[in-house]
C-alpha cells in the first residue's frame with residue numbers, strides 16, 4: 112500500500128493545540144454531504160475542551176502511559192508524525208461537524224439537516240450528551256414541521272434551507288440507526304398516515320427489514336378493518352329512552368353512516384383514525400336520530416374491539432420496533448475508536 116501523507120486541517124489545526132489526531136475518513140456515505148474528501152487529515156486540538164465535551168475523548172486522553180513504555184507510545188498524539196489515529200469511524204464532514212459544534216457558537220452552526228444528522232451520529236460515537244440533546248431537539252422541531260399534505264413545512268419562511276421538514280421515513284431510519292427509542296412512535300405514526308406510493312425506493316429501503324415489515328403489515332391490517340367497517344354500518348342501539356320512533360332513528364343512522372362516515376373512512380388524503388371518526392360522530396347532531404339512541408350507540412362503539420383494533424395494530428408494531436432496537440453497533444464503533452481496531456481495515460487496503 113502507498114501511504115498518503117496527511118494534510119493539516121485548514122480550520123481545526125490549532126497552533127496552540129496540544130493533541131494531534133489523524134482522521135482516516137470513511138468514504139462519503141451520503142449524497143447530501145457537501146464534502147467528499149477521503150485523504151487523511153490532521154487535527155490539532157485542545158485536550159481540555161475535548162475532555163469536557165466528550166466521554167470518549169476523556170477515555171482516550173486519560174489512558175495511563177507507563178514511564179517505561181516505548182517512546183512511540185509516550186509521544187502519541189503530541190506530534191504530527193505520531194498522531195492518535197481515528198480510522199474508519201466517520202467522514203471528514205462528520206468530524207468537522209462535531210468540531211464546529213464544539214468550537215463555534217450556536218449562531219454559527221449551519222442550519223441544515225445534514226449538519227444535524229452528522230452531529231447526531233458523532234455525538235453518539237464520541238458520547239457527547241449535550242450534542243445529542245441539541246441535534247435531537249432541532250431534528251424533532253423539523254419532524255413536527257413536516258406536513259404530509261404537501262411534504263413541506265407548514266411555514267416555509269421558518270426554514271433556512273430547502274423548505275422541507277424531517278421526513279418520517281428518515282426519522283424512523285435515524286431512530287433505528289442511532290438508538291433513539293422515543294422517535295419510533297411519532298415517526299411510525301406519521302409514516303402510517305402516508306400512502307406507500309409516496310415513498311421513494313430509497314426511503315422505503317432505509318426503514319430496514321423490520322420497519323418495512325411492520326409498516327406494510329400494519330397498513331394492510333388497518334385497510335382491511337376500515338373496509339369492513341365502511342361496508343357494514345354497525346347496528347343502532349335502541350335506547351329504552353328513545354324519544355323518536357325507532358324506525359326513523361335507525362334510518363337516520365344508516366343514512367349518516369352510508370353518507371358522511373363512509374366518506375371520512377375512505378377519504379383519499381386525510382386518513383383519520385377510526386377512534387377520531389367516532390369522537391367526531393359523537394359530537395354532531397344527526398337529523399332525525401334521537402339523542403338517546405345516538406348516545407347509547409356511541410357508548411357501545413367506543414368499547415367495540417373492531418373500532419379500537421386500528422390503534423391495537425399500531426401499538427403492536429411500535430412495541431415490536433422497540434424490541435428490535437439495539438445499540439450494539441454503536442458500542443462496537445465506540446470501542447473500535449478507543450482501541451484503534453478500525454486501523455486493521457485501512458492497513459490491509
Ligand SMILES: [Zn+2]
Nearest residue numbers: 353360401404
Ligand atoms: Zn331513538
